[in-house]
Amino acid sequence: MSGVTxxxxxxxxxxxxxxxxxxxxxxxxxxxxxxxxxxLLTLRGSQQYSAFSVPELTQQMWDAKNMRCAADPRHGRYLTASTVFRGKLSTKEVDEQMMNNQNKNSSYFVEWIPNNVKSSVCDIATLTLIIFL
Incomplete structure (x- = not known):
């Protein structure tokens, strides 16, 4: 819940x-x-920093390996989605990547709910994240 809140x-x-x-x-x-x-889950006490771009983060976000439950999203469809990005990011780039992802994977989203992916950008990055734009 820390990412959501x-x-x-x-x-x-x-x-x-x-x-x-x-x-x-x-x-x-x-x-x-x-x-x-x-x-970007890391081990406690790890001093390792990672550099990711918005497209890389977006691609990882929808990967089944990064889901916190035993359900595989490729075997169903998304009704709605909310994404929270942390760090100094361009909101334009975030919106473009979310739209590209939704268009590319349209079979995983229901068509009867328009604009069903919402995004938020929090300026404060997590301690283990450095983003190069």
Whole structure:
């Protein structure tokens, strides 16, 4: 939950709050199945820093290996999605990458909910992340 709630604690360019998450992620009260993914998990005490671009982060974000549950997203479809990026990023590049990903993988998204991917950008990066633009 720290990734989801970082926009509540830190400043950002495209902030979201819990109300926006609930409104945008739950299209119908009976369809509320969350599947959390997280990119850049590191070992505790590791002093290693990684450099990733927005396209690399976006590609990893939708990878089944980075999901925190035993469900494989390739065997179903996304109703809605919310992405939270952390660090000094271009919101234009984030929006472009999310649109490219959604167009490229359109078979994994339902067509009857338009604009079903929302993104947020929190300016404060995690301790293990350096992004080169």
């Amino acid at each position: 970082c926009c509540l604690c830190f400043p950002g360019q495209l902030n979201s709050d819990l109300r926006k998450l609930a409104v945008n992620l739950i299209p119908f009260p009976r369809l509320h199945f969350f599947m959390v993914g997280f990119v």
